Amino acid sequence: MERPTTNYPTEGVIKAPATYPPVLESVEILGYVTDRNGIGYSRDIGRSSTFAGRCYYVFGDTFCKDKDGDFVGLQSNTAAIVKSPAEPLNSEYLSIQKDGLVDALIPLIGEEHRFYKDPRFWKDPEWRVTLWPFGGIVETSPGLGWIWYEKGMEHLNDGNMPRGVGVARVHVDLASGKLHALRTETLLFGVDEPRVGGFSSVLHEEHIYLWGHHGKDVVLARVPKDSPWQRDKYSFWDGEGYVPWWQAAVPVVKDVQHGAIIKSSLFGKDRPWVFIGCTKWLDSMVMIGAAASLEGPWELIPLFKATGIDYPQLKMYCMYPHQWAFAEEDGELMVTWSEEWPGNVVAAKLKFQQGDNPTYWKRVSINEAPHKTRYDLMKKHAAAIAAYSGVNISPEGRWIAPGFAPPEGVMPLHLRIEGSDLESVIEGETLVKAQMDRDLQISIPPQIQIAQMAQYLASIFGTEQDKVNCSFYYKIGACRHGDRCSRKHVKPSYSQTILLPNLYQNPAYDPKTKMNASQLQNHFDAFYEDFWCEMCKYGEIEEVVVCDNNNDHLIGNVYARFKYEDSAQTACDALNSRWYAARPIYCELSPVTDFREACCRLNSGEGCVRGGFCNFIHRKEPSPELDRELELGTKKWLRARGHDEKSMSRSPSPEPTRKRY
Structure with a gap:
């Protein structure tokens, strides 16, 4: 039987991922992250997120200036859009007041105005309210998402005193691209509880995973993506599983101050989770780590020492990766860090050393594989194949379709295999890759009438007989x-x-x-x-x-x-x-x-x-x-309003037969 036509390429080359432990070939300082209006803001954090198909920077303390460069006020958080990912250092504030004050992404509400009624001047010069979004934005559906923030009261002489962690709902105005955040005064976690979401956050499958400091170390929690505002929905990693009480949480990352955990192909499929951040020692060292799972284990490796541009003598902190800026398959990644005040956010392009052996792949028929490989593959993916096609299959590779006679022979299943030596893979006993959703293509024999099969699948959809849909x-x-x-x-x-x-x-x-x-x-x-x-x-x-x-x-x-x-x-x-x-x-x-x-x-x-x-x-x-x-x-x-069934009728209403007096 001929192979079925597919929309997938039949062969190709995959570049080798970066080697691990990583080896840096070069670090290129790109410059400051600037605003298109030309005003030189002093700000920190500079973590980015993709939201509704656009890229945004989220900043922390932003010292706002007017067009003449005069200071007009301080905001504890702001957000700017990147109009062109090809220019990753050029961002733009979309909401600036007439006097030059940038509007905050996460606003002050309620009683917070009692301490900070006007962001231009502190009511009490000793205090201010801070809402710092270190963890970034998580998009749960197009144009809708969540951002966690650490709330604190900052004293000019004694520093910041934490109050806990809250969450705000984020949505985007699709016409203008402006972000809006809605929040309540109620915090999710108190000052003595883990500050989950205050360090890093990422969406994976049906959960949002959140890292946050508890004491000196970072712990991990997760929450269903549709209920992040519900405190009782959070569960915490205790080293073996997720439990509802935070007291059982165990450290997953130690001795770090800021950073992000992202899903990345930089180091290959065996290490899909990557950490970029800095230590708590304020030594300006960029740390990196990679793990097979979100929970770790994480072994962090010093990568290089970050330096400033206009303020090289200051300490560097708030180090974050930005995947959207460069191609990971080329071993490239943009990383930013913040200079201490009065500095800004510095961006650099990292080039990692990649492996020597690229991967060649080709789509072949299962019949070209050895018998043992064919048998093992059928047995491993029998349930997935049945769910994918609506047709059951025996471990021997024969059709077992309800209501149809199984055809003779082994079904011609097509798959994608890959390896550095294609011929040895085909002739050998092992297939490196066989993924159902993307790489297994089922060729339905002509003996089975497609129309009858479609009718059968439609008749059981959403019923107890449907083994795929709930x-x-x-x-x-x-x-x-x-x-x-x-x-x-x-x-x-x-x-x-x-x-x-x-x-x-x-x-x-x-x-x-x-x-x-x-x-x-x-x-x-x-x-x-x-x-x-x-x-x-x-x-x-x-x-x-x-x-x-x-x-x-x-x-x-x-x-x-x-x-x-x-x-x-x-x-x-x-x-x-x-x-x-x-x-x-x-x-x-x-x-x-x-x-x-x-x-x-x-x-x-x-x-x-x-x-x-x-x-x-x-x-x-x-x-x-x-x-x-x-x-x-x-x-x-x-x-x-003329929308009822009677007024929407095409035919006129009959004349009344009863006289009116």
Whole structure:
């Protein structure tokens, strides 16, 4: 059988990664990170992040100046956009006041203004509030993300006194490129707890991993990417696994002050995680390390000693890598560090020595491999192949498709292999690489009718027979296993329904509540009316469902089903940058369109024996009077705007037959 046509190249060359331990071939000082307006700001940190397809620098203390170079105020954090990655040292502030003061990315709010009402002048010259974002921005969905910051009170004579770590929701104005951050006064971690997120942060699969100082060392925590503002969702690395109590956290990196942990191909696939930073000794030494996993172990190696440009005699700190600036496959990486005041952020281009043997690869048929290799590969990837194609396969490589007769012979599976000597790899007993998602291409024999197979796969999609997609997530929009589920949670790209997880805070589940049944119903009615009216701003509402469950994945979940998909998308985009009851809103499109399948059928009349721990939705109903009032009010509102079904009809209404007096 001929090979199937694919969109992948059939052969190529992969440059060898940089050697490890690393060897520096050169360090080229590029200059200061400057602003396009030509004003020479004195600032530090200078950590960068890619966000909504753009590159941004996040700075710490920024001494703002006007166009004449006169000092106008101090901000503890600012953000600037890099308009062209080809010019990595040129950034631009997008929000500057008329007098030259740069707007802060993470703003002061509430009681903080009591100490620092006007950023130009300290109310009390002895103190100021600091919000330092050392950890960088994590993007969890396009244009939306989070930034952790260390809050402190800085005394002019005694230095900074930490208050804890908070988190802010970040979103971008796609038209202007300006970043906005929303936060509350409540901190995630107190002064005596680990400052996770205050050192470094990275998104990996379904979790955000956060490093932070606890005492002299750095510990590691993680949180699901959809709930970083929930303190009880954080878990901590104890050396063997992740546990919910921070007291069990063990150090993962020692004797460092600043730095970043990134996922990188610089040192090859065996060491995908790379650390760049500086020691706590203020010796200006750039440290580097690489590890196979996020948790380490991390053995840091001195790389070179950083120097300043205009202030070479000062100490250097805040050392960070910037992957977007140069090509890692060429062994190149940009690193920045900060000079002590009154200095700025210095950038340098590092060139690492690469290995001598590049990797040649070619896509070949499994039939070209030896029998033992073929057998081992089929056995190893049997489950993945079945999930990928919808067709089961035996360890011998034969088709076992429900409803179809297996063809004769071994299926012609195509894969990509790589090695320094291609012929020896093909003739040998080992295949260096065989990845399912990217490198295994299944060629369906002509004996199997593709149309019948597609029809069969469509018929079992989202059911218990579907071994790939989670049926609970498809029916309910939530799964009790969360990101640990063995099946896929496919989020829709368009839907009529939006889901706002954990939005409704039911006082009935508060052990301290003293509300009776009538007061609880009034509390819910007030929330239901508020939510319904707010959703009407985005389009015509057909249904609102609030979960009365008490299990983790359903508690407080609120669904809103619109008549049109465009309305749901508009609502989802708008709500992700809003807050409700002093908590940030997280909104997503939900696959649920029929709540008859999502709701528990035994719940009517309190018949479900599982109560609030049922895995199907227990729908909390508003009072009948409110439900009727909202329905009539919505119809009247639509009729007044000509959007009701009657006014949208093409045919004219019949003349009334009853006389009016």
